[in-house]
């Protein structure tokens with residue numbers, strides 16, 4: 001027998017939803033985490049209703065007290081969530097109705113559509129700020145490791161082949177740049193989410209004389225000067241999920257960066273490189289091979305990036321092709337957003353922890369960077385300073401490299417007569433090129449791995465990350 005519906009929307013129904021439908025359509029098991037934002041929204045909304053005279057100050061106070069008490073109950077883990085009430089919004093309203101008669105007026109001039117849009121904008125502002133702070137923590141850990149290994153040089157790679165020498169710190173600074181852009185993207189999400197949709201109603205606003213700016217101000221949807229910011233189109237405000245997608249994009253790109261950082265670290269910890277050692281606390285062993293110490297934190301960072309990309313894809317596909325305005329499909333927008341936030345936040349902390357305990361194997365780095373062939377490009381530059389066109393210089397140095405390889409000699413061990421046979425522009429000073437310190441000192445331009453530039457970057461990052 002169908003049960004009579006108790007739902008807030010039950011007036012036009014003679015029977016309630018099937019148990020299967022309730023199970024299928026509930027979202028409270030997930031969206032209950034929006035409770036603090038929902039309560040903030042309801043408090044601002046009821047304050048506004050009192051401000052414009054739609055409810056009395058007494059009713060507003062009763063609603064506020066009731067909502068505060070409910071929130072305290074939730075925080076204490078004493079609140080009973082009921083999946084039959086569908087979502088967080090209706091659970092809170094039902095609980096308030098039990099305590100406060102004025103609760104029946106709370107939903108005046110409001111729809112769950114502008115309510116959920118408001119809750120999620122508040123959530124996204126909060127989540128972006130929290131995640132930005134965690135990424136900052138990871139950046140600080142990276143800066144500390146770079147600082148502790150200021151004098152270490154390693155080969156930089158292209159095609160995973162040793163290319164040119166760089167400061168270890170310069171490589172880590174590349175990661176800092178990536179993460180800095182991630183923080184900037186999250187700040188953009190905050191800015192885009194900072195417009196209040198309340199007052200949009202279900203899709204067409206309300207006939208009641210509400211004050212949208214009042215509500216926006218009460219919820220902190222304000223510009224730098226404290227002026228309220230309200231969304232400009234009621235249909236867009238309830239249908240739009242752009243900033244969900246922007247947040248998931250920021251997380252997906254952060255994940256891609258994490259994955260590249262993790263991959264570098266995984267390579268560097270292998271016996272073939274052995275440039276760094278990861279802290280035991282972030283590694284695991286093998287159930288079979290007793291000698292194994294695996295870089296699992298990094299492998300999971302690399303793996304999580306797939307999940308973060310998947311969440312973005314879910315959201316893009318969810319919204320694509322939906323007619324304006326709200327459709328129930330949109331309830332599926334929250335799991336990927338929550339998951340992107342939770343996983344990204346965890347990843348940022350794990351990166352910080354892994355990096356904080358990392359040690360650098362200086363001998364291995366020094367041995368890897370000692371190959372004079374890494375300065376073959378500098379040798380071509382040397383010929384250029386002696387008037388040789390670069391293409392010709394490149395070709396000549398290539399021939400010298402081949403000669404060294406054929407004789408199983410290091411590049412700088414070749415006799416001057418032999419290299420002069422390749423190109424007459426080689427002078428007696430040609431081997432000076434292979435002095436690593438000298439080679440790096442010549443890299444004086446902004447963004448290059450010369451010692452003066454790297455020192456400048458240390459100062460820049462110290463300021464940016466303080």
Ligand code: ARG
Nearest residue numbers: 027087112113116326330331
């Ligand atoms: N639980 C719903 C969601 O998250 C809230 C909005 C419901 N609106 C509606 N018209 N049924 O999307």
